[in-house]
Each structure stands twice: as C-alpha cells, then as structure tokens.
Amino acid sequence: MAKHILIVDDDALMRRSLAFNLEQGGFHASTAASAEDALALARQNPPDLVLLDIGLPGMDGLDAIQQFKNQFHVPTIFVTARRRNLDEVLGLELGADDYITKPFDVDVLIAHIKAVLRRSGVALDAVQPVAPVKLDDLILDPAAHTVRLTGREIELSPKEFSLLLTLALEPNRVHSVDELLSKVWGAEFIGQPQVVYVHIRWLREKLEANPNQPKRIITVRGVGYKIIGGA
Numbered sequence: 001m002a003k004h005i006l007i008v009d010d011d012a013l014m015r016r017s018l019a020f021n022l023e024q025g026g027f028h029a030s031t032a033a034s035a036e037d038a039l040a041l042a043r044q045n046p047p048d049l050v051l052l053d054i055g056l057p058g059m060d061g062l063d064a065i066q067q068f069k070n071q072f073h074v075p076t077i078f079v080t081a082r083r084r085n086l087d088e089v090l091g092l093e094l095g096a097d098d099y100i101t102k103p104f105d106v107d108v109l110i111a112h113i114k115a116v117l118r119r120s121g122v123a124l125d126a127v128q129p130v131a132p133v134k135l136d137d138l139i140l141d142p143a144a145h146t147v148r149l150t151g152r153e154i155e156l157s158p159k160e161f162s163l164l165l166t167l168a169l170e171p172n173r174v175h176s177v178d179e180l181l182s183k184v185w186g187a188e189f190i191g192q193p194q195v196v197y198v199h200i201r202w203l204r205e206k207l208e209a210n211p212n213q214p215k216r217i218i219t220v221r222g223v224g225y226k227i228i229g230g231a
Helices: 013-025 035-044 063-074 085-093 104-127 156-170 175-184 196-209
Strands: 004-008 028-032 049-050 074-080 098-101 133-135 138-141 146-150 150-154 217-220 224-227
Touching: 004 035, 013 028, 013 224, 028 035, 035 049, 035 063, 049 063, 049 104, 063 074, 074 104, 074 175, 085 156, 098 104, 104 133, 133 156, 138 156, 156 196, 156 224, 175 196, 175 224
Parallel strands: 004 028, 004 049, 049 074, 074 098
Antiparallel strands: 133 138, 138 146, 146 150, 217 224
16 A cells, blocks of 8 residues: 655645655655645544655644644654754754755655655564563563653653664663664664764653763763663
8 A cells, every 4th residue: 555645845836746756656645735734634644754844834844743743643754945954953853754955856755755664664663672671760661662760651752762772772882873873763864963962862851860961871972872771
C-alpha cells in the first residue's frame, strides 16, 4: 500500500509539483495550504509522513509540528526556504525527523522521505531487546516503549528513546557523535552533529536533576557521550 505523504506549503505551484513527483515516485500525496487545513485533513486521513513548510500563514510550521506530534505521532520533514541555523535547531528540538532547504532535487527529497519512513517504521524494532534495561533508578522497557526514573514514567519521543536506549545498552562506554548519528538517525545524518547535541540536551532536561550539571549523561569532551550506571 502506498505511503500517504501530506504536503503543507502555501505555494500552490510547489504543492502541485511535489504532489505530482511523489505520486510518480509511488506515494499517495495530499496537500494543504495552511497548518490548520493540514491538521483537519490529517484527522480525516492520517498521513504516514508530513512535509511541512516553516513559513506558513497563520500557524507556522514550528507551532504546527507540536500539533502533529501530539495528535498523530507522525514523522515530519521540514521543507523550507529559510537557511538560518536557528530554524534548523528549533525544528529538530521540537521533534522534526529531518530538514531540507529549497531549492532541492526531488530525488534527494524522496531519498530523505524513504530514510525517515524506514527509520520510523523499523529502525527501533531492529535494535530493541525484549528485556528491560536497568541502570540504577532508570528503567527502559523496549517492548512497552517506556522509561521510568525513580518509579515515575518519563515521556520521550521515539528519537529520544532510541538515543537513550543506544547509550543504555552499553553503559559507561563513550559513544562518538558520528556513531550515535549512524545508529539512531542513519548514516546520511553523519556530519550534522547538532542533531545529537539537541537531543542530548532534551534528554538531560527530562532525566537530570540539574541539566546544566549532568551526572547521568556525560559529555566526554572531544570524544562523545556516555551514560553512567549499572544494574
């Protein structure tokens, strides 16, 4: 069954062009000119992935991604003409799975879409053991996809969970940034260290007593990151 891609862009020509090319590439495409319309469409026909412009009329893409994430838990790729690093980091911090700037080659975009769908659909299942992983007062249950800290459940995004699990499976070992990128996001993300930086910061905000002085997820300067703990 063809994957359903929802294109959200206020440029009518861009919407038509992308929809045509995605249909030619074997996807089912639907379009919306605003985030509000896209959310309404998604409620009627949930997409498998959203291509989301940042600079939208009304609710912008940075606000819209929170709605898609909370309501539909759907992977999202930002497609935008903006090139500032701030926008990219904000997008990743808010939960975007990927980021591509206009103008772009359609084949490159389709490769990004396939990579995100592959990771969101099978990557986590491929690396998760059945047995829970226990590090002192932190317990990860891959089968239930839950994390508990001192008995309290912590809500994590799929990428946060995968990153934490990757660290927790080999506690006290330093993982390089490129290694984490390859295992959690895919080899095509190597060279984009800010993806790891943002998600590490996000994990610390949820798991550390003082995120600015972490005791659990440690930076080994010039090398990478490790998680401290033992059964």
